[in-house]
Amino acid sequence: MQYYFMLAALFFTGLVVFGATGMEVTWQVIMMIGALSWIIFTSAKLHQVFKRTRERDIESQKLFKMYAKRKYITDILIILGVTAVMYAVSL
Numbered sequence: 001m002q003y004y005f006m007l008a009a010l011f012f013t014g015l016v017v018f019g020a021t022g023m024e025v026t027w028q029v030i031m032m033i034g035a036l037s038w039i040i041f042t043s044a045k046l047h048q049v050f051k052r053t054r055e056r057d058i059e060s061q062k063l064f065k066m067y068a069k070r071k072y073i074t075d076i077l078i079i080l081g082v083t084a085v086m087y088a089v090s091l
């Protein structure tokens with residue numbers, strides 16, 4: 001739940017910056033679009049890994065858990081980093 005809240009916050013912050021700059025495409029907007037695109041791309045890859053995970057195969061479950069942990073930690077770091085840069089620049 002918190003993950004999707006942070007993802008929505010990233011998207012909302014990008015919209016606010018886009019609107020505040022008079023709908024100009026700036027490096028901040030490109031950075032937000034890039035971060036959101038990367039998160040969506042890796043989420044699709046995670047879904048593919050999940051589909052290959054079998055219920056009784058312990059090894060595939062371990063691989064999925066390892067990939068999911070890395071993906072979500074990376075996503076949270078990207079969201080926090082991009083949001084910190086956005087608010088630091090806007091001050």
